[in-house]
Amino acid sequence: MLIFEHSHTGRRAQAQAPQQAGAAGDLPAALLRREAPGLPETSELDVVRHYTRLSQKNFSIDTQFYPLGSCTMKYNPRACNSLAMLPQFLSRHPLADADTGQGFLASMHELQEMLKEVTGMAGVSLAPMAGAQGEFAGVAMIRAYHDARGDSERSEIIVPDAAHGTNPATATMCGYTVREIPTDRQGNVDMEALKAVVGPKTAGLMLTNPSTLGVFEKTIVAIQRIVHEAGGLTYYDGANLNAILGRVRPGDMGFDVIHMNLHKTFSTPHGGGGPGAGPVGVSERLRPFMPIPYVVEDKGFYRWAEEADCPQSIGRMSAFGGNMGVLMRAYVYARMLGREGMHRVADYAALNANYLAVELAKAGFELAFPERRASHEFIVTLKKLKDETGVSAMDFAKRLLDYGYHAPTTYFPLLVPECLLVEPTETESKETLDGFVAAMKAVKQEAEADAELVKSAPHTLPAKRLDDVKAARELDLAWKPA
Amino acid sequence: MPFIPHTQEDVAAMLNSIGAKSIEDLFDEIPAGLKCGGLEAVPAGEPEMAVTRLMHERAAQDGFYLNFIGAGAYEHHIPAAVWQIVTRGEFYSAYTPYQAEASQGTLQLIYEYQTMMTRLTGLDVSNASLYDGASGLSEAVLMAVRAAKNGSRRVLVPGSLHPRYRAVTEAVVKNQNIELVEIAFDPASGTTLLDALKPFEGQPAAGLVIAQPNFFGALEAVDPLTDWAHRNGMLAVAVVNPMSLALLKPPGQWGSAGADICVGDGQPLGVPMASGGPYFGFMTCKQALARQMPGRIVGRTVDRDGKSGFVLTLQAREQHIRRAKATSNICSNQGLLVAAATIHMALLGAEGLKRVALASHANTRALVEKLCAIPGVSRAFGAPFFHEAVLRVGSEAGEVLRALRAQGILGGYALGRDYPGMEDAILVCATETKTDGDLDRYTQQLERILSRRREAPPCAYKS
Numbered sequence: 001m002l003i004f005e006h007s008h009t010g011r012r013a014q015a016q017a018p019q020q021a022g023a024a025g026d027l028p029a030a031l032l033r034r035e036a037p038g039l040p041e042t043s044e045l046d047v048v049r050h051y052t053r054l055s056q057k058n059f060s061i062d063t064q065f066y067p068l069g070s071c072t073m074k075y076n077p078r079a080c081n082s083l084a085m086l087p088q089f090l091s092r093h094p095l096a097d098a099d100t101g102q103g104f105l106a107s108m109h110e111l112q113e114m115l116k117e118v119t120g121m122a123g124v125s126l127a128p129m130a131g132a133q134g135e136f137a138g139v140a141m142i143r144a145y146h147d148a149r150g151d152s153e154r155s156e157i158i159v160p161d162a163a164h165g166t167n168p169a170t171a172t173m174c175g176y177t178v179r180e181i182p183t184d185r186q187g188n189v190d191m192e193a194l195k196a197v198v199g200p201k202t203a204g205l206m207l208t209n210p211s212t213l214g215v216f217e218k219t220i221v222a223i224q225r226i227v228h229e230a231g232g233l234t235y236y237d238g239a240n241l242n243a244i245l246g247r248v249r250p251g252d253m254g255f256d257v258i259h260m261n262l263h264k265t266f267s268t269p270h271g272g273g274g275p276g277a278g279p280v281g282v283s284e285r286l287r288p289f290m291p292i293p294y295v296v297e298d299k300g301f302y303r304w305a306e307e308a309d310c311p312q313s314i315g316r317m318s319a320f321g322g323n324m325g326v327l328m329r330a331y332v333y334a335r336m337l338g339r340e341g342m343h344r345v346a347d348y349a350a351l352n353a354n355y356l357a358v359e360l361a362k363a364g365f366e367l368a369f370p371e372r373r374a375s376h377e378f379i380v381t382l383k384k385l386k387d388e389t390g391v392s393a394m395d396f397a398k399r400l401l402d403y404g405y406h407a408p409t410t411y412f413p414l415l416v417p418e419c420l421l422v423e424p425t426e427t428e429s430k431e432t433l434d435g436f437v438a439a440m441k442a443v444k445q446e447a448e449a450d451a452e453l454v455k456s457a458p459h460t461l462p463a464k465r466l467d468d469v470k471a472a473r474e475l476d477l478a479w480k481p482a
Numbered sequence: 483m484p485f486i487p488h489t490q491e492d493v494a495a496m497l498n499s500i501g502a503k504s505i506e507d508l509f510d511e512i513p514a515g516l517k518c519g520g521l522e523a524v525p526a527g528e529p530e531m532a533v534t535r536l537m538h539e540r541a542a543q544d545g546f547y548l549n550f551i552g553a554g555a556y557e558h559h560i561p562a563a564v565w566q567i568v569t570r571g572e573f574y575s576a577y578t579p580y581q582a583e584a585s586q587g588t589l590q591l592i593y594e595y596q597t598m599m600t601r602l603t604g605l606d607v608s609n610a611s612l613y614d615g616a617s618g619l620s621e622a623v624l625m626a627v628r629a630a631k632n633g634s635r636r637v638l639v640p641g642s643l644h645p646r647y648r649a650v651t652e653a654v655v656k657n658q659n660i661e662l663v664e665i666a667f668d669p670a671s672g673t674t675l676l677d678a679l680k681p682f683e684g685q686p687a688a689g690l691v692i693a694q695p696n697f698f699g700a701l702e703a704v705d706p707l708t709d710w711a712h713r714n715g716m717l718a719v720a721v722v723n724p725m726s727l728a729l730l731k732p733p734g735q736w737g738s739a740g741a742d743i744c745v746g747d748g749q750p751l752g753v754p755m756a757s758g759g760p761y762f763g764f765m766t767c768k769q770a771l772a773r774q775m776p777g778r779i780v781g782r783t784v785d786r787d788g789k790s791g792f793v794l795t796l797q798a799r800e801q802h803i804r805r806a807k808a809t810s811n812i813c814s815n816q817g818l819l820v821a822a823a824t825i826h827m828a829l830l831g832a833e834g835l836k837r838v839a840l841a842s843h844a845n846t847r848a849l850v851e852k853l854c855a856i857p858g859v860s861r862a863f864g865a866p867f868f869h870e871a872v873l874r875v876g877s878e879a880g881e882v883l884r885a886l887r888a889q890g891i892l893g894g895y896a897l898g899r900d901y902p903g904m905e906d907a908i909l910v911c912a913t914e915t916k917t918d919g920d921l922d923r924y925t926q927q928l929e930r931i932l933s934r935r936r937e938a939p940p941c942a943y944k945s
Contacts, residue, residue: 003594003828016561017834018914022844024729027866031701033731036832037601047828048563051821055572057587062571075485076575079530085565088541093551094758095895097887100547103540104757117523129613129759132801132811136654143657169801169811175657178806216511247509249518267485271818272588273578273610273778275760291653315653319554319616319646319747320758332537338527339520341484348486350508355496373511401584412802429487430496456786461583463791468582471783471795475772477607478597479782 003050004479007040013047057462058272059406065432067356069377069409069421070164070212072242072264077333080268084328094320098303104324105302109295111331112279118342119241119258120251121281125294126327127317131239134259134278135170135206140314141257141282141289142204142233143174148289148312151231154203158227160189162213162413164239167206176203183415187213187369194226202232209236209253210243210375212413213368214353214421224254233257233286241265242425243350243376246343256283265345266330277326288312293321348426349376352433356424359437364444368416377423379416380408386418391447391454393418398465399446399457403439484527547887548920550849552870552911553697553895554615554644555758556750558725558838559915560822561829564752568821578778578814582793583785588817589792592780595824602727602827603720603744604734605766610778611815615747616647618763619691619721620654621776621810622745625767626689626717627660628809629742629774634686635660640674642667642696643721645900663687672700672863672872679710686715692741693721694730698909699846699870700863701730708737717742724764725750726868728835729843734768743767752826753819762816762823773799776810841914842869845921849912852925858932862907870911872897872904875928877935879908885931891924 024032042050059066066073092101112124128134139157146154157171158179168178181193189207198205205227210216217223227234236250236258242265250258262268263276270276282290292313293304304321307313337345357378361367368379382393397407397420409421424433447454458464488496493505502508509517528536549557568574572587579585579592592610599608612618623637639648639662652662663682668675673696690711694702704720711718720733720741733741749761767775773796781795801808830838846869853859858876875882879896886893898905912921 002590002597003824004597012831012833013561013829016559016829017831018559018837018841020841020844021837022840024840024843026847027729027843027868028701030705031731031866033727033729034735036836037598037604037728037732039598039601039830039832039835040828041831041833042828044561044563044829047825048567050828051567051591051825052570054587054591055567055570057585057590058572058576059581059584060572061575066577068577071577073575073577077485077530079534081569081574083534083537086537086541088544088546090754090756091546091549091557092544092757093547093549093557093755093892094555095551095553096547096549096757096892097884100887100892101544101757103543107537107540114524117521120518129617130812130814132813133613133617136811140653140657165801165803165805165808166811166813168806169804169808172806172808173654173658173811175659218511218513220516221513244512246521247518248512248516252516252518269574269818270577271816272573272576272585272591272821273817274814275613275762275816275818276814316646316649317617317653318614318650318759319644320614320761322758323613323760324757325754325760332533335525335528335533335536336484336530339522339524341527342521342524344483344486347505347508348483348488351488351493351496351500351505354500354502354508358500373508397581398583401581406584407581427485427487430492458583462586463583463789464785464787466582466785466791466793467783468793468795471781471793472798475795476782477593477772477779477795478600479593 002479003040006042006046006050009041011041011043013044064404064406065428065436066406067408067422067424068406069423070239072423072425074267074425075427076267076269080329080332083332084325089328102302105295107331108327109297109302111327111334112295114334115260115279115281118245119281120249121258122284123287123290124279124281125290126279127291127293127322128259128278128280129318129323130274130276131259131261131278132166132170133317134280135166136173137280137291137314137317138235138257138259139170139174141286142235144289144314145233145286146203154201156201157203158197158205160207162211162415163206163208164212164237167237187211187215187372188217188219189223191219194223198226198230202227202230204233204235206235206237208239210240214375214378215369215372216375220253240376243346245345247346257286262326262330267333268326268329275323275326277323277330289314291315291317345426352424352426352428353377356422356433360440363437363441365440368419377421380420380422381416382418385447389447389451391451393420395455395457396443399443399454400439401458402460405436405439547890547892549892550894550910550912550924551892553909554747555755557755557913557915558750560752560754563829564822564825567825568818573821579794586792589780591821591824593782593792595820596780598824598827599764599766602724602732603766604732605744606769607772608766609775610780611820612763612765612777612812613816614759614761614763615745616650618745618765619647620651622719622743622765623651623655623660625743625774625776626719629717629771630688632686632715634688636663636687638663638665638682638687638690640665640667640691640693642672642674642698643691643693644697671865672698673702673865674707676706676710683714689717689719691719691721695726695868695870698863698872699867700865701868704736708741712739720744722746723750724748725835725839728832729839742771748819748823751823753822760816760819762819774809777812778815838914845912845914845916846870849910849921852921853928856929856932870909873908873910874906875908875932876906877932879906882931886927889927891927893924
């Protein structure tokens, strides 16, 4: 039932709205609304009960193991939420002067400094509001750098075929042509293909390392040399930073610009799809172009650096400076982890991923890159199972839901047929991983014995398999009363 | 180990299974020369109790102020139920609802949100939200250019638009050869006049942006502006405050055909100001433009049993499918904020939201009257305003605001930085959260400060 179907004319949550309304007599009648917008008319209890019940129809980290590859669904510590929501922080207006927010700005400045240290970059701006916006800022900085040098013939961004879809989409948004290069059999960038496309038109290369195939690009140093010698810059997509936190730094790998997904590596909540935060880090030569605002410290006083301080900046990403509440959660998390905790993130993420990969291989699952070390995630391919039983990766994923596990990422990366991309994260225990292996085995046996059971899954969730095709063909995007 | 559950026995058993001697071995594919050191600049980890104490100290340092700043972020009462429900783990710690059957809570909530936004704005289709109002406008500009039948890459933008919205849009679209042309506002009314648009008649442009109320709180003549855009082959792009739409004419009814795209910041609907975010951008449009929309969209469908359910739809527009040809690189929405707004709108309903709008407007009107009774203070613009207005105080605004701040009052936003020649102008806003006592406190303090400045002007003003 929709909230609209709980509506009764004349019912209101009386305590929540102003008692006194006032008149609109001074406003021109032609600019006023003639009919009230059709919002629900409900009591406070109606609303609380409805949305509490809706929440119970979700899988979440707090209720289920959520090994969604490339998304780093680790536990979101509760203290991060309660401390970011202290009333003084919540009530501060974004345009209030810096002297009214020294506690807040000091926290943001320290977060910038910590991110610089763990990534090995020379500067960090917290402005981008999501990973994709961080990518946009990063590629825009690459463009601004070349333009500032009068090197404006560079029109191409090189992207490996294993990359996240945001990489090519971002390059296009920044006015670049995308040159895609293939991956070799070991899951590395194909060096010959790279050498063939790199040249005077190359503005830059975007790379995720470890790649979306769950393996470390061993030839990273050579890749950097090839791109840099051609005058291009290199971009690090921080989607998989959890795999190397405290172990290897993008700055030390030679990257010129990076973005981080704090909703992955720094454990801020995914919130059903957002908000995220996608800070960018840059090497020295890109510092003048960083997006504004970012926090600067002057003799113990913190303030935003804005247009006047940064004339070459690529500009603003949001009206007020970014997803501050998300950044505060990341700050609290980083303070609780501390320097010893940073490398433990990568250590135990790698331990869990390698253990799970090995256990699944022992259970008869085919790994996409069995001869490679898993990073923080790995790929299982169900191609053989599909050929033998007709059960697809999607069917398999849906049946896992019946066992109380959120499915791994399916059909990404696009290079591996019938794939499951599995990322357990460091916050899960051995028992949880063992339970997941048992569920994977059980579903595989079901597929072999009774394929239809798996193909028609899920059977125990609030909805059975939903019809995507009908949804796209017969668009129903807003409720209309029958 | 914070947030890591492994016992020593677990680690030993797991390494044994993998066939590795130590965790170090798991990183043996990384070239040795790349491994990093001890991260000395990161402080040592602290337990929750110590970090709690630190954050409480920082919060206390920032304190509370009596706030009269609006300028795109508004202080409204947020019912207690809103964030208690939003921060339930099932909403808070879920991901994008790609596995629809395991995400019906989030998906149905977004469908309800989309329905509410279409009703509030009077348009046909809503997406599941964008990052914020300003980035929402940049997406609307890109969308208008994609949809423009005349192929133009030029969009007309009023000078009375929020300057930060302009700045963000510029930053996003400039790399795609899109030109934003500023239309000067009328200095008497503070609004965009048709006369100012005359030079652009018959010249191709993809869209005209119309902000209602505009940055100054002034009400634009939205009907003739929308009609003018359509007459000249442009899309009309509305930028609105969603709370105001409980009272003001919805963009879908502007002019004879309605605005084509509507965007704005959803912050006034249950989202705390929080130094600037996270907020959310909303976007609605006419049916014909639905497939040009960026961002996630939820649709209603049926399951195998024919039972109603919800899924992400029209994904063929998006980056994970279309890659370099996607409508945008965006791949998230501001899910939690959308949850807050949906619960907020459900609690308040149309009547409650209208009361918020009217009470905020009445408070701002009362404040403007009180302040304008002080010698030297007057309204800057003549047009009718909604819940926000520009006052000239006859003295450098930044200094006046600093003096007010010393009394615990944030007196408004100084416009001089964005509008040369308006160095004595302050944009003020008093929402429903303010009492008569609050308005009087502001008035008394401003009167005292201005009279002292008249009696003993600062050095620079002495002849």
